[in-house]
Amino acid sequence: MFINAMGLILADHKRIQLGELSRPRALAAIPFAGRYRIIDFMLSNMVNSGMTSVGVIALHKYKSLMDHLGTGSSWDLDRKNKGLSLLPPYINSVNINDGGEIDDLSGLLDFFRANRRRYVVIANSNVVFNATFNDFVARHEESGADISVLYNRDGMKYGSPGAILGVDRKGWVKDVLFNPPKPVSSRCSMGVIIIERERLLDLVNEDVARGEHDFSVENFLRRYVELKIFAMEYKEVLLRINSIQTYFSSTMDLLDERTRQDLFWSGLPVFTKVKDEAPTLYGSKNRAENSLISDGCLINGAVSNSMLFRGVTVSAHATIKNSIIMQDTYISEGVVLENVILDKNCVIRPGIKLVGQKEFPVVIGKGAIV
Amino acid sequence: MFINAMGLILADHKRIQLGELSRPRALAAIPFAGRYRIIDFMLSNMVNSGMTSVGVIALHKYKSLMDHLGTGSSWDLDRKNKGLSLLPPYINSVNINDGGEIDDLSGLLDFFRANRRRYVVIANSNVVFNATFNDFVARHEESGADISVLYNRDGMKYGSPGAILGVDRKGWVKDVLFNPPKPVSSRCSMGVIIIERERLLDLVNEDVARGEHDFSVENFLRRYVELKIFAMEYKEVLLRINSIQTYFSSTMDLLDERTRQDLFWSGLPVFTKVKDEAPTLYGSKNRAENSLISDGCLINGAVSNSMLFRGVTVSAHATIKNSIIMQDTYISEGVVLENVILDKNCVIRPGIKLVGQKEFPVVIGKGAIV
Amino acid sequence: MARTEIVALILAGGQGSRLGVLTKYLAKPAVPFGSRYRIVDFTLSNCSNSGIETVGVLTQYQPLALNTYIGNGHPWDLDRNKGGTYILPPYQKTGHSDWYKGTANAIYQNIEFIEDWDPRYVLILSGDHIYKMDYAKMLETHIRQKADATIAVLEVPWSETSRFGIMNTDKQGRITTFEEKPKQAKSNLASMGVYIFNWPVLRAELSCDEEDKDSDHDFGKDIIPKMLQVGMNLQAYRFSGYWKDVGTISSLWEANMDILDRPHDINLRDRDWRIYSRNPVKPSHFIADSAEVSNSAMTDGCNIFGTVDHSVLFNSVTIEKGAVVRDSVLMPGVTVASGAVLNKCIVSFATVIGQDVRAGADITGRCQYTNEHLLSGGITVFERGLKIRDKAVIPGNSMVTYNEPDEIIETRFRV
């Protein structure tokens, strides 16, 4: 309960773009796992750790993120003293078009000054797992490190793995390689670090003084020579979303019993914005199997190995296979979909056939009428 | 209760700058009347009218406005469906410094689409009064006008009166003059208009199509030839804040019994962010008279004809006359202030003397140590 | 708007004893309904959607679950700083204390609460009806007709008039006479138990009624007839649309089946009039390879490996492979183990139906749980938190409730 730490989530990541899905929104706001946005998992981890103060740095396209987060009440973060702070770039001059400057870091400094917790957990929003940070913060405290970083052994699994860590026997980071062509280790940073707030303030102030405005987890890791960085392994289920391919395969992983159990049924709830949809209704001639289906759907066709978000309509004689169908999308009669990702509010007209490949799913952007 | 209208407050005004007070914040966020920000009056008017959906357009320096508004709970606007929406400029490209564009109006259109009320009350934030809009909306409905505008008879009172309305016998606007050298009428627009939401959407869409991005009450009034604009008089107490001078004189007006009664004791509460300060303590040798004093102050000196915000300390042998002292400012022993405006968090060191003139008060910016 | 225009009061104090074990630990308004909801969600959502922000819930019997379910009122947007939801049980005053004695007495005991809001109008509601209604429109009519009270009515089949309070009205909708459960009705306009009163009028009537030793202190039996007697202007407000009193096991079962068979009647998918509920915070439901689901409703957290037909499943229900569930209502957390077959069963919270159990309408005969007083048509009801023994056979019209372990119940656990 009484964790002496606050959270900071980076809603965007310079190196990660999910094509059509990224077009209208920040990475953190991309819908995932039927009822959620990607950020819900990290936010829930923080809230489940007992944090009552979380900041979200959003640099652009933050409108859907703002709409999603609202007052923070879905995460019980609608606190008197602003439990959830969206930190957009502050425009400090009278008119941006008259040459005003955008000052990301001064807003961030205010946030750290107003919320006095001893530690800060800083996290990228592209990793999906379900855990609390309490033990990690305690271990960080014991270690005496400047920064602790979480990693898992995914290093060999993905083509573009991010930051690979060289770690000595005692757990100290001795080397950091970004996207190496041939990984030297399987230890792959999760993009989650723990640091003392006062220490962080010093580092950020230094950056500001240097005219450096780029705040990222990776920039901290780069400083492994001057700072003592301790590495801690995370051993449970973890999904990394780095690309359309990993977005698609991570979704399909959720159909696996073990992954689903670990992410959703370990006893720590994953909170998201409540939508008050009706229950899902199954008609008399539907055929649904091996699929995750959210509230508010109408299922009259065949759905297999797929993920349906809230409010999807599947008309009779439609067939959906290995696909991801986002909120309020309408699938007309006789449609055939295979290896497809449909964003929100699409309409697929009668008889349309869309077939992609597992490695190259067809992606249709928000609101398309096909 | 069941008013079929939503509110929209313009936090900034191109033509209104309050010098040092405007430097760190939007016009709407300037502290006023001891416990409030200027916007609190308009927001309270809307909430007291029964509105449960209010948007605030902020174009720049919106950080203190965001902090002040928080989740909207102080105005009971922390609704499930976002009672209070801050509408900052949305940055739609990846990086504003890479030539992204700021798109004010598309966010506004989304707001109007998501909140379905029949009418919209659009208001500038520089007028302070205490009233509900229920009767005005009813009269607008009866009039058959495209737009209704509120005015009062202040036209002769101020040097720079804003929009002077020429009105025919039936109440239709026939002429609009902006800052005329010699007012043709005493009817001065309050910068508050009522319009049907659908009509507004059409007008804004038109503007967008024309590449016009300037959204203001004055731009609507300018169209009095093509649109039917109905004028309605407001007869109660109204303060206009157009300049440092009017800010100062409006504050002094509050010491007048009638003004205070009308603005604060007419039965309609003025809501503001709750600060949970301690009660104000008066020492044994203070001398306070004809002043408005907020919670959390310590009064040990002489205070007359002044307005003290929350958490002000007045040390022994200090003398404050005809002045406005904002939140958490510290007045040391032996200080003499006359016709002074001190912004938040100032420290006035022992023995300092600051004397301005009624028409030209000395203004000291936020956080200054004098 | 310094004063509150209208305060709603939901009568949720009844024991709901006709729902048997379903209300053993819960007040009736807290009973689950329609896959995602509790009965009271409909009334609370109607208030919220009508713009009513001050709602008192008068409880007496087992208020705890209702209290924690309603909580801060946030799911219904009723967590207001001014207004919001209040649980109002009877309380101790200086010198005396009373349980609520009737619907009118319950309101009488809360006069102080109502006065605190200084309302013009008071809306009296019942917490056990399923319907969608805009009370703001009813209030508009009430104001326009300059009524002392307005009563919502709906047309019922002439054959059923003897079960309702029937209003006889003149052509303008003014109520001329009121008959409680008449044998020979003159009209088929039945009271829905939804009343708007001018508060000063109601306050006077309640005080007067409280003095009357012969009164049952009931709105239908006492308050309304007295007001008609003295010639007050009582208006009937006609409602058309889905409305169901879910006060009995069979009406509760039927109303659940209506969601499947007549989805457009109550229309839960209407986005302009959402029915809000407290969210269970569970992931999307999972339909396995082995599952067959038809004509059914379900919600988050379900895991379906078996066969579900024409049933209503609440959150986190697990149907194991080979289990078959038909015409049933399974409340949150219920597990049906492999090989079990349920027909027309209502299973309360978290109960585990063991392997190869056979229960419900298709099993004839009697057992120690047979209860033909409350049950008919083969409906079979299970209390919450039971583990039903593998292979148990339970005939229809049974109300399975824990006493001690026996050949049907293996054990019980805390829910």
Add this chain to the structure above:
Amino acid sequence: MARTEIVALILAGGQGSRLGVLTKYLAKPAVPFGSRYRIVDFTLSNCSNSGIETVGVLTQYQPLALNTYIGNGHPWDLDRNKGGTYILPPYQKTGHSDWYKGTANAIYQNIEFIEDWDPRYVLILSGDHIYKMDYAKMLETHIRQKADATIAVLEVPWSETSRFGIMNTDKQGRITTFEEKPKQAKSNLASMGVYIFNWPVLRAELSCDEEDKDSDHDFGKDIIPKMLQVGMNLQAYRFSGYWKDVGTISSLWEANMDILDRPHDINLRDRDWRIYSRNPVKPSHFIADSAEVSNSAMTDGCNIFGTVDHSVLFNSVTIEKGAVVRDSVLMPGVTVASGAVLNKCIVSFATVIGQDVRAGADITGRCQYTNEHLLSGGITVFERGLKIRDKAVIPGNSMVTYNEPDEIIETRFRV
């Protein structure tokens, strides 16, 4: 954190009869204190500042004002979706119903509520003490000492030990014996009525105590002695700082004066431990030309035209020109008309003191309202909602309460 670590329960059920007319319409925790607060604000703010988010308030007597004051819990940041504040009056269970019989029985009757949160620890608090305390630190000690229960204690003057429950401890702080109001105390460590229990331990003790026909069902008298008797590990947690039980008129008056005379002791200006309260939504207070204010505390909405010395004024108090108020406590909305002189008076909500009234400690003699049972030292108390006749003279030690109009009271009105 799926389970709740700790649940706080505030005992707010007592009638507070020693506060006389101040608790005629209010439970004691709802009585105003210290210019901006109600008594319960201190306990609620302590919970909120300690990070405790689930708080049950056990009420019985006049809960309504407390219920509406606490409302959605927002002012204390306790309007949580999980957790938050719950008003817990006694309720009707199947077959029986009971009022709370003692502090332990009150908790016993709410076992179901507590179980719903599945806590490891339960914090038992009293709703009528003025103090600032970090319960999280107390919990840390409790956990570190592996205690079954931890009791907060503070040193009291040896001369006052006979008024308290006194703990005798060994050097490690473990409680060896407990004496309720001992004549010859062996220690001056008094219980503050703040307990942390391991929930499973307390649950067992409560059930056991409930069976005991000879028990008074009280924590101090029954539960704690029994736990010591069977050798459980009970720890004393030392508190130092301002603490005051405001259970009597004179202690309430003194505690108010402490705000003026010892402002650093309770320190309401501590921004790291704010005391929250429900805001009255009034403008800044106004001090007129004619006013003289010294050694006093006041808050929003006051309008001062007269003389105020060494007094505590709540929101929206009006002191007319020529009126003099000394050593007094004026609750929200009180008006003192011109020429009136008050000394050592406590005036409840909205009461109007007429012109030229003289009342309080400097007036000797007796009147029909003299009450030396509850009052001493000249303190004079006025019920809420009275209009005191112009020129009335009211001697000290009077408790002015409405019965019928007389030479002192002109009329009364609804507050």
